[in-house]
Amino acid sequence: MKLLNTYEDRDEAEKAESLITGEKRLASERDGTETIYNLFGEATWGNLYKLSMFNLPELQKLVELKNKNLPYDQSRYKEIISMLRYAAKTFELKIPDHWL
Known part of the structure; x- marks a missing residue:
C-alpha cells in the first residue's frame, strides 16, 4: 500500500x-x-x-477526442501526460500506450 x-x-x-x-x-x-x-x-x-487525481477524467475526454480525430487541446494533453510521467515514477506504474 x-x-x-x-x-x-x-x-x-x-x-x-x-x-x-x-x-x-x-x-x-x-x-x-x-x-x-x-x-x-x-x-x-x-x-x-x-x-480524480492527476486530471485523469480530463485526460479521458482528451484521448477520446484525439482517437476520433476531433480537435482537442494538445497543450493541455501534453501537460497532463507530463504530470502522469511523474505519477508513474512515484507510484511505480506504466502509462498505458493507448493514452499516449
Missing part, C-alpha cells in the same frame, strides 16, 4: 476511501490542533482515476 492522498476533512477522506478498490486504510494524525487524514491504498490507475 502507498499513500495515495491526504485530506483535511474526515467526510471527504471517508468518501475517497469508499471509492477505491483493493487493500486500503485511512489513518489520521494530529498536527497541533488540526487533524489530517492519510489515505493508503493500492496505487493503480483505476484508483487514481476514481479519486
Whole structure:
C-alpha cells in the first residue's frame, strides 16, 4: 500500500476511501490542533482515476477526442501526460500506450 492522498476533512477522506478498490486504510494524525487524514491504498490507475487525481477524467475526454480525430487541446494533453510521467515514477506504474 502507498499513500495515495491526504485530506483535511474526515467526510471527504471517508468518501475517497469508499471509492477505491483493493487493500486500503485511512489513518489520521494530529498536527497541533488540526487533524489530517492519510489515505493508503493500492496505487493503480483505476484508483487514481476514481479519486480524480492527476486530471485523469480530463485526460479521458482528451484521448477520446484525439482517437476520433476531433480537435482537442494538445497543450493541455501534453501537460497532463507530463504530470502522469511523474505519477508513474512515484507510484511505480506504466502509462498505458493507448493514452499516449
